[in-house]
Amino acid sequence: MYVQNSGVAFGFLAHLSGIYRFIFLIAISAIVVIIAFYFMFKSDTSKTLFVGLSMLAGGALGNLYDRVLHGYVLDFFDFYIKTYHYPAFNFADSFITMGILLILYDRISKKN
Numbered sequence: 001m002y003v004q005n006s007g008v009a010f011g012f013l014a015h016l017s018g019i020y021r022f023i024f025l026i027a028i029s030a031i032v033v034i035i036a037f038y039f040m041f042k043s044d045t046s047k048t049l050f051v052g053l054s055m056l057a058g059g060a061l062g063n064l065y066d067r068v069l070h071g072y073v074l075d076f077f078d079f080y081i082k083t084y085h086y087p088a089f090n091f092a093d094s095f096i097t098m099g100i101l102l103i104l105y106d107r108i109s110k111k112n
Contacts, residue, residue, distance in 0.1 A: 003088040029064040052102030062092030
């Protein structure tokens with residue numbers, strides 16, 4: 001089963017008017033990708049940070065592609081555990097999450 005997610009993670013911002021939501025989410029995706037590319041190609045970027053930023057940018061680009069092509073993101077992982085329903089997500093969301101975790105790990109491990 002797939003879900004048409006017109007908002008962001010867990011349907012957040014899905015209540016905004018169509019064109020405002022579309023422009024806002026396109027702009028946020030573009031900003032994330034530009035910032036990620038900037039930090040990816042700095043000379044002091046570690047391998048862990050580079051991979052994390054790559055995953056973040058790739059996930060943002062994947063969701064951006066869906067949003068531009070369809071007007072929403074196609075979420076197709078939809079899990080239930082008894083009566084608990086975990087919000088639907090896709091590979092791009094997984095890459096964004098793993099990328100953020102790697103970025104956090106890189107930043108935290110640098111401080112120790």
